[in-house]
Amino acid sequence: MIAFTAAEIAEITHGRLDADAGITPASVVTDSREATAGSLYVAKRGEHADGHDFVAAAFDNGATLVLAERAVAGPDGVNFPAVLVQDAVLAMGKLAAEAVRRIRAARLAEGDALTVIGITGSAGKTTTKDLLAGILARHGSTVAPQGSYNGEVGVPLTVFRAGTDTRYLVIEMGATGIGHIRYLADMVTPDIGVVLCVGTAHAGEFGGVENIARAKGELLEALPDTGTAIINLDDDRVAAMRARTRATVVGFTADGHREAAVLAARPDTNALGNPEFDLILPGGEPDLHVSSRLIGSHHTGNLLAAAAAAFAAGIPGPEIAASLSSQTAASRWRMERTERPDGVTIINDAYNANPESMRAALRTLADLGRGRRTWAVLGAMLELGPDSIREHTAVGTQVVRLNISRLVVVGREARALYVSAVQEGSWGDECVFAETPDEAYELLSAELEPGDLVLFKSSNSVGLRHLGDRIALPPAPVPATEGRELP
CATH class of the missing domain: 3.40.1390.10 (MurE/MurF, N-terminal domain)
Known part of the structure; x- marks a missing residue:
């Protein structure tokens, strides 16, 4: 500090x-x-x-x-x-801004530099932050947020962990309204800005998706002429942000976008659901292959974003590919896989949820579950505003169309998801509504069998991540009867 x-x-x-x-x-x-x-x-x-x-x-x-x-x-x-x-929180921000200024000045006096990278988006911020920090840490002292510290309190707390020896400062930026990211960007003055996607998370608070796009783009507007803007060309709203920055724009794509400077060639997933692809960076450096240890093809975009930001920070391509291939999930409850001794597999992705990440997690469950019985244990996606019923209804329909074996919907705020699954044709014990996580726990404890694959997904405050942790524990052994007959 x-x-x-x-x-x-x-x-x-x-x-x-x-x-x-x-x-x-x-x-x-x-x-x-x-x-x-x-x-x-x-x-x-x-x-x-x-x-x-x-x-x-x-x-x-x-x-x-x-x-x-x-x-x-x-x-x-x-x-x-x-x-x-x-205002104590605003005072924290002022103190953090001065800390960044002093670190920059101290490093410049020694002929070096502090590189600040800001990351925002409706989904994938924490995973991308973890990946990028993992790459950069091999090249210099790197400070990145603990967990998902990404707001007006979390960002200053991250800054206060940095010192004059810090070479890279990675900042995750979240927002619940217009001007929030501008405030954070003014605080840390990023050199590189990454925008991942514009989704419907917090749409109710923002007043619509277009306002979310407006807010996310504030990061790019804050970049200097000498900075670099990393944008996801597979998201039309993000791609349109190129006009909002003076910085050099580097686009990435997991879907073959022609204008991309960073792309995944021949993308695929292996039998464990891990993304694999040939990494193409500016300059066309050959033979860069990424075989990730993360779960889900949707992580390809996060891997590319981290690669693009690391390249913009001066890290050689081969080291970027090697680091991305070696890293596992660094933050909890994000496609976190646990193999129980009895053969039940748990995927706990319940740190947060929005329609985009919910769809991606369900597709991963379906892909990984071929030949196995699959369970989707789902809770509410919060802060969707007037779109909440429609979005939950769409998820229920998707569960049935993906042929997920069993659906457990937890909590009244997610009941529209349950109703839509039933209406789509999921009947009997295929689809169950549980009022509370405890009720869901009793059901799962009684009915899970060896070989089952179980996904937990909900918004953070719903608490299904804790239910996932409970289920991930191996079942208690049956007490020995010592030859006694059981009634």
């Missing part, structure tokens, strides 16, 4: 110093439980809790300074050392 004194923090954030000016935090946290010796605790107001209520706990764990919106007194009646600001 870049070292800031309390006095500097107050100046950068336009806050009021209520602490020893020389206090210099060693880390930044927004969760009091994560505070350690020397932490700066940011007391932000959340949807369900107010961080100011946990200031004392943060100091008990070792925090030495709080960035807060009001003073908080300890048990002795004395205020905890603080920098007081109007």
